Amino acid sequence: MVFPAVPEPDGLPEPLPEPAVDELRLETVLGALSDPLRLFIVRKLLLERERFDHPCGWFGIDRPKSSLTHHFKALRAAGVIRQRQYGLERRSHVRADDLEARFPGLLALVAAWEPPRG
């Protein structure tokens, strides 16, 4: 499955700390994705990407900022997303190439996920 890619702009801030691609662990990645809000975040980043990185406000999620910060950090720590600090704001994209290399097909399952009804 090929997801929309956006060229990497020049002069990006360094990524925040994250596991290298060969350090990714299936159990950790699955744990990070075992939550509807996180699946929503990753799916939206995969399917509706408009820029290289998106800040958490882009997702339109009605949750406290501290809760969102926690979820984005968990996704980054597991290696699912890459985050960069732009001034006061963190922005994210999915590590699609890394995840596809290590766990082929996993992101297609996330893309096909449907939020729970009600």
Added chain:
Amino acid sequence: MVFPAVPEPDGLPEPLPEPAVDELRLETVLGALSDPLRLFIVRKLLLERERFDHPCGWFGIDRPKSSLTHHFKALRAAGVIRQRQYGLERRSHVRADDLEARFPGLLALVAAWEPPRG
């Protein structure tokens, strides 16, 4: 990916309660698999299946029985394994057809999983 199948014997006990195939939820299945011991169990059932159902003693896991019971129950509740009660013993197999139908490729990732080193 095709895993070894074993014909269903006659006169099996009814399966213990489990979600129907159309009730399986990706977030729940990923959560149930986000643990090395559970990945070990599912991978061994997928790759080394010898009989229709296997009791937890077959896995050779050095953990208290109560802990194993908990992990097998979590896998069943998520829809990953089917369990049947044979007298005093519960035996399990992976719901490979159901999982492949709903989440194609997921079991191949489990089969390719390698336990953490050390």
